[in-house]
Amino acid sequence: MDTPKSKWLFQKGIVESGATKTMGETFITSKVSRRVTELTLKNPGISKNEIEKLQTVPFDTMDAASDKALQQAGEEFQIPRHLGSGYGLMWEPVIDGVFLSEQPPRMTGSLDIPLLIGSNRTEWENFSDIVNVAVTQYDNLNNWSDEKVERGPDRKYGAKRGSG
Numbered sequence: 001m002d003t004p005k006s007k008w009l010f011q012k013g014i015v016e017s018g019a020t021k022t023m024g025e026t027f028i029t030s031k032v033s034r035r036v037t038e039l040t041l042k043n044p045g046i047s048k049n050e051i052e053k054l055q056t057v058p059f060d061t062m063d064a065a066s067d068k069a070l071q072q073a074g075e076e077f078q079i080p081r082h083l084g085s086g087y088g089l090m091w092e093p094v095i096d097g098v099f100l101s102e103q104p105p106r107m108t109g110s111l112d113i114p115l116l117i118g119s120n121r122t123e124w125e126n127f128s129d130i131v132n133v134a135v136t137q138y139d140n141l142n143n144w145s146d147e148k149v150e151r152g153p154d155r156k157y158g159a160k161r162g163s164g
Helices: 030-042 048-056 059-076 127-131 146-160
Strands: 013-016 115-118
Touching: 030 048, 030 059
Parallel strands: 013 115
Antiparallel strands: none
């Protein structure tokens, strides 16, 4: 709803979750985005004239290079982390002057569209996992063994765990 391109697409909107003071309120500029790209290529030693080499770089190498580039650019431009402390970036939309022409209007609905914002009582219980997303994204239900799935409720609820 924050792009002028969607002016006639919505009558009303609902935002569920994600409405925190420092999350999702600002997008990076094209200048910062270009710097992240430069650093992502530079970290594994690829010049802008060797883009075809991207096809030969292992995923883990590029993943590490882009994580490092996000950190480097965040520090270079002194952009506070959305989650946690210090400087750094996450992958997010870019103000390109066309699709996104300006910073979003802080979840108020830029197109004069009624907007309902809500959240869940315990949705931030796993905040520590969100802050450490680079580590925890590889430790989730998609790759847990059955034994690890069974241990999860025990760890959290102990003797209060139901027998269901």
